Amino acid sequence: xxxxxxxxxxxxxxxxxxxxxxxxxxxxxxxxxxxxxxxxxxxxxxxxxxxxxxxxxxxxxxxxxxxxxxxxxxxxxxxxxxxxxxxxxxxxxxxxxxxxxxxxxx
Amino acid sequence: xxxxxxxxxxxxxxxxxxxxxxxxxxxxxxxxxxxxxxxxxxxxxxxxxxxxxxxxxxxxxxxxxxxxxxxxxxxxxxxxxxxxxxxxxxxxxxxxxxxxxxxxxxxxxxxxxxxxxxx
Numbered sequence: 352x353x354x355x356x357x358x359x360x361x362x363x364x365x366x367x368x369x370x371x372x373x374x375x376x377x378x379x380x381x382x383x384x385x386x387x388x389x390x391x392x393x394x395x396x397x398x399x400x401x402x403x404x405x406x407x408x409x410x411x412x413x414x415x416x417x418x419x420x421x422x423x424x425x426x427x428x429x430x431x432x433x434x435x436x437x438x439x440x441x442x443x444x445x446x447x448x449x450x451x452x453x454x455x456x457x
Numbered sequence: 458x459x460x461x462x463x464x465x466x467x468x469x470x471x472x473x474x475x476x477x478x479x480x481x482x483x484x485x486x487x488x489x490x491x492x493x494x495x496x497x498x499x500x501x502x503x504x505x506x507x508x509x510x511x512x513x514x515x516x517x518x519x520x521x522x523x524x525x526x527x528x529x530x531x532x533x534x535x536x537x538x539x540x541x542x543x544x545x546x547x548x549x550x551x552x553x554x555x556x557x558x559x560x561x562x563x564x565x566x567x568x569x570x571x572x573x574x575x576x
Contacts, residue, residue: 394566447503
């Protein structure tokens, strides 16, 4: 199975700051990675697909990058509504696997 | 696209439960569907996939105990959970891939149904 190591597990930042969440993968997934945002009590919502493509309606302060086995999610100009957990997911191969999540607090 | 799960509840270890996911807003028979679960306060775990032609793939943790199926006439996805263990306690989501991309990432999720396995 492809292992996803996501860091940090939790993150506290201030409004307006920039934060980065990392996802390290156990083998090359050829850019087969997406990011989700999950707010408390809600279903996950797609943020970014194909490493760096913003899903419809996602603010441009979110961006993704990476290749091979290292990927990251960057959030610029943090807003209060960004309080959530963030998960990476690889779709290169079955079983589909997710990172363990990053809980972002403002 | 709307996905609505049901069937969750409290069940004893070793017992069975059947979850449903009612789909609307798209041509259900044309899409593969997934079940993904999330233990309370934990991360996301992919559970199973069923193709439009009912081919299936399972996570090792549930293989031989869970069965994914679909009824295209009723636009409904199912997950039969047998021999339940405490570690199966989770919110179970059904999910569908994007309309254009053939890849398994999920812009569409249901609201989830909670399964609690406890004596």
